[in-house]
Amino acid sequence: MLAPRFGLLSIRCLSARQLVYSEYGDPAKVVKLQTIELPDNPPPGHVHVRWLAAPINPADLNTLQGVYPIKPPLPAVAGNEGYGRIVKLVYSEYGDPAKVVKLQTIELPDNPPPGHVHVRWLAAPINPADLNTLQGVYPIKPPLPAVAGNEGYGRIVKVGNGVKNVRVGDHVLPAKAGLGIWRTDGHHKEADVFPIDNTLPLEASATLQVNPPTAYRMLKDFVDLKPGDTVIQNGANSAVGKAVIQICRIRGYNSVNIVRKRDNLTELVNELKGLGANEVITDEQLVKEYRGKIKDARLALNCVGGKSTLMLAATLGFRGCMVTYGGMSKMPLQIPTGPLIFKDIRLAGFWMSRWYEDASHVEERKKMYAELGGWIKAGEFRSPSFEKRRLEDHSVALEAAGVQFDKKQLFIL
Known part of the structure; x- marks a missing residue:
């Protein structure tokens, strides 16, 4: 009888897990968890099945004890019933x-x-x-x-x-x-x-496709940043914001990071500084404590919109640029007139999906993935934490x- 695997296919390559027994006896003792490697393609006349669930029946216990009429050659994979599918x-x-x-x-x-x-x-x-x-x-x-x-x-x-x-x-x-x-x-x-x-x-x-590349491209494509230059952003606790912080640290840019006031602010500040943030401040602190202190930022990154953009634009230096890539507040941008006239600041938008649609970016995309991948493997760039779901x-x-x-x-x- 076909033996469904007691376990799910591994998430790495074509490795799989299965419960195997090499002798008969106490089911709880003779069964061992084993990881195997599957060929890339099933043999002729075969199908690759991702088994999803399998019950433990009395017949399974009897088989493991060696008292059931069906005796597959040992070692064997346990389990007689279950189901799999493509969904x-x-x-x-x-x-x-x-x-x-x-x-x-x-x-x-x-x-x-x-x-x-x-x-x-x-x-x-x-x-x-x-x-x-x-x-x-x-x-x-x-x-x-x-x-x-x-x-x-x-x-x-x-x-x-x-x-x-x-x-x-x-x-x-x-x-x-x-x-x-x-x-x-x-x-x-x-x-x-x-x-x-x-x-x-x-x-x-x-x-690798959305958030790190969005941060990467905004830091590369709009201003010729040099080590020591200042980048300011709102929504700094977002996935893009955390990627911006890490790339700034790697490349030697100073990052000023704005977040909303919240109950766990100290915990968040410590997290972002652990990623390499130079400053982590709230909107209120930007207005009350840092007004006028940050005035030569080369690049401002906006994913919030509304009033937040007033202060972001005010921090830009001569011919600085503010790039908008999101609108979490669902409010339009508010831009002060003075910096537009006297500092000649520039406003731009960025959408990663549009960048990917440009066929001329294929080689640059390869270079970007290679550099991001190199930072990841070197432990210089951390991916966000996840709650894993089926x-x-x-x-x-x-x-x-x-x-x-x-x-x-x-x-x-």
């Missing part, structure tokens, strides 16, 4: 993310079509852009019904005819937003995936993502 999270309408997303079982052909690859998606975070997409308020609107999820990473397990630039075993990201990767497996055009370093940790790989727990995860901004949600696919 995805789909939405057919816009609305409350926790309500409109549904878990759906899918069937994939054995082989991807020509020019396509089979990706086994491994992990994907829930970002604000994902929630906005499900609510129908994000600029990217794939035809409905659609698979949710804009960021994450997977491993190529099969390639179709004509695929040239990626191969089996490569770790990949979506080439751009809107691919829909909250799924265990998918067939995608070769051009829709982008290879990355296979040796990066899971959390780093899953979040796709089956999507409602709970999506609800938490809308209120728990200090801890991101990560689907282990």
